[in-house]
Amino acid sequence: MSEPTARRPRVAVVFGGRSAEHSISCISAGSVIAALDPERYDVVPVGIAQDGRWVLEDPSSNRLELGPGGALPTVQGEESVQLSPGASPELVVSPADEVPHVLGEVDVVFPVMHGPFGQDGTLQGLLEMAGVRYVGAGVLSSAVGTDKQFMKRLFEAAGLPVLPWVSVTPRDWARDEAGVRRRVADLGLPVFVKPARAGSSFGITRVDDLADLDAALDEARRHDPKVLVEAAAVGAREIECGVLAGEGHDDHVTSALAEIRVAEGHAFYDFEAKYLPEENTALDVPADLPDDVAARVSALSVAAFEALDCEGLARVDFFVFPDGRVVINEVETMPGFTSLSMFPRMWAASGVDYPTLVDRLVRLALARDVGLR
Template identity: 50%
Template sequence: MDRQTVVVLFGGRSSEHSISSATAGGVLAAIDRDRYAVIPVGITREGAFVLEQDDPGKFALDAARLPEVADNGSRVRWPEPGGDRTLRVVHQDGRVEDLGEVDVVLPILHGTHGEDGTIQGFFDTLEVPYAGGGVMDSALCMDKHFMKVALQAAGIAVAPWVTVRRRDWVRDAGPLRTRIAELGLPVFVKPARAGSSVGVSKVADLAELDAALEIAFAEDEKVLVETGITGREIEVAVLEGADGVRASLPGEIVLTSRGFYDFEGKYLGGDGVETVCPAELTEAETAAVQRVGVHAFEAVDGRGLARVDMFLTTEGELVVNELNTMPGFTPISMFPKCWIASGLAYGDLITELVEAGLRR
């Protein structure tokens, strides 16, 4: 059969550029080449769209040298709305090449300018189909403050929090300190609009608060300070398929010596953390996690996919921590691992995402 053309889009301007690039390496290696013709397009840290090499090894995740999209001088020209969907590239020597018509874009971008609804709105404007989250759910889940508001409105438990804006902290920190102290200790300080645990700190003493806020403010002028929840860290993968929304078997983050699941523990092989899927849960607990995961996905008008992170407390309550609308997607990331444990291979998972985009 004729292959459909998929643009795999990665890199980007956020602090998660390298993780997105590493995800591209996994996707390029596993996507079904009999079914799809692939065009890799990278976004440099400065925001230029460049035609990349179709070489999974170039973007392998290496703790010693994280992959990234370099500016090779090419410039991708996206189709204009109302016309055909021909993708073009202007090479460094000025030569223009037609790359063929695009059927769907698979944006595997993390963080701002990619996971926050902006690139989704861009493709909506161009009338180019794309896989994954839409404008609303991407924007909502990128901002942890508004995500919590939406989840609470749907009757889903979330950790108590205080939202701190830099301007308010500089103008009069006193009332905010009082509210934060009322949360109890420990608290977690995190940028409102960042992912991969970038800029996140665990604060066990209020004397550490100012330094933690400065780290978070370096990523975002809006920061959340959350009550630390005692419980098991459970994650469940949610996927929108042709037959509706379904949830995977849950996984678990097991901390042995690390204070929390930080960037090093997630991506660089840091000691003190294990990812287990499926998690050792009773049938009733598994069903409850899946139910809450789907409920949370629907509460934010989810599209395509999401990883729903939650805590299972000793009292048996499920407290949702956050939703990631483009979760870590390297072959060793929790989202693919949970689906693999549920019987869906990595390559087939990519196919499901692409097909969902095509159906739109």
Template identity: 55%
Template sequence: MSTSDTSSTSPRPSRKPRVAVVFGGRSSEHGISVLTAGAVLRAIDREKYDVLPIGITPDGGWALTSDAPERMAITDRRLPSVPELAESRTGSVVMPVDPASREVVYSEPGRVPEALGDVDVVFPVLHGPYGEDGTLQGLLELSGVPYVGSGVLASAVGMDKEYMKRVFLSYGLPVGPFTVIRPREWEQDQAAARKKIVDFAAEHGWPVFVKPARAGSSMGITKVDDLTGIDEAIEEARAHDPKILVESLLRGREIECGVLEFGDGPQASVPAEIPPVTSHDFYDFEAKYIDSATGIVPAPLTDEQTAEVRALAVRAFDAVSCEGLVRADFFLLEDGRFVINEINTMPGFTPISMYPRMWQESGVGYAELVDRLIQAALHRSTGLR
């Protein structure tokens, strides 16, 4: 056998798995994603993994960024952004598009493209459209690169609040009243769209909440007390998504529960409660991220209520065919019933976010949580599942 034949059959030298942390993105939740990435980068065990931070700019460019978690923080009430972290304003990162190769390439005008090495798993800490909605997951499926979190279908359903609720209803999960204003309805007949909301409020009562159907972090949501606020609320929501969801006010307590996939299936964390926010009309973006309103972990519930909401969270996880992780949000109504509001397939993931706090209280610390998700993704094959 020739020397070259011998070398080709020799085992490749072992190396640490390489994790690409992909963050930022084109959605209005860009800054929240950067916050999450900073926390994840800080928590990843560098003795166990190599890390490649990749930021997606607000206009969709893929940038090689500095590995500087300390810069991914709120400063003077301002969220961080990928362009502030990019190592070059003109260079771009190209992910593999051939399942036979997992090599990431960096290119810059006037320079020979630089191979950055193989990526073994992607941790996509993107929130909102163009990242959390199945689009990035589809790219990674085509590339054959494993990734953290739910697949294409579950990510898409989890992003679209209308179809999420319809899936919940088909599985017998309790959902509050809602209606939808589709883009064509508003564009072709605004009077009919307003009447649809007024008729909904006449049946279920004012106020109503008008929100983008496919957005998160409480962005674009308006509490509407009467007919005079409808147009402004719709335009605010449409700034984030042309499809609008209208929900009735549910009077009760806000309860959240984390779900994490273990080897023997999904398990639920202890639940948390979001207490009423006195400085805001409701638990909106400013309350969550700028003023750092915090929840109560664990939620002050009876043993029976805790068991019920944990079971409902796992049922919601299974109903949407989720993988990896989910945060399920509920209302505990005044009559004692739980109603599911929504799930998040990539919830806020900073150490002070509710999802890691609930798991911390359940015995899984932040660094261990990150490691579990990476390990699960490494052992999960891509493709239809």
């Protein structure tokens, strides 16, 4: 009698969501789904619609990529999906006007989520309660990695270098508007005004004249009531580094470094420079840096990863000044996975191709314990 064939691990790729980065999440997920080997994994695409519904998505019916003229994709599935917690968490599908049926046990979730209501610890908390393993940072790390105010506080507490900054909450503004304006002025000009908990450069404005501060705050508040104002890194180069968690108790590993050079016409690395035609941005990988500066960036990448207690992966963004000074900009706990995204491109330049990278992340998630770690 032949031995039963081992079941392929079932990977639920979850994407979309309620944040402004819904479409970017869809694009990233399309790349991840295509990279997962169907002979090794049973892949289930689960979209979170913009109204918060979980649906079974068919990537063949919804092109998870930029359309003509930069048209953005959205989640379009119709069959509702629920995650049933328990010793063997399962996906339950509820077609319209039909009896719900169990799709099967979920071994690991790949949450390709960007921004609030997904990357910020909310989805991670749900998965922890359901007892499901997942790719990437845990609840606290995801929350802090999404909130730039608390991220910078943790960096400062760990003795890591950051640019001068102030946060502006609705309460701050209501209680002491004049004081907020003074603190912003003390940063010097120019400054960048950005939503504290958004990504993909949504809502960011460069301010060169304090007369434009109110309009910049209003733009940031369209995405988040809490705003971060940060001194500009004038003359600095933008450098990025990818980090992968070590397997078991092995040391974390860093990728080749990359430098982002934004084309003229972009005041900073904005949405169009990130996601639209590649002539907007040049990526130099490996970045042309002195050996000692490159070593410092790599070491600070691991230090930032550990300061936030990250798991799985992260992209760490830096400013490197002409005098060699290195400052951490931010950490992305679930960096973009689109075809133009820097994280997979840095690892490709380090000898880890896209399918191998995705496979490693899934294996890391499958190997870690659920619950407190």
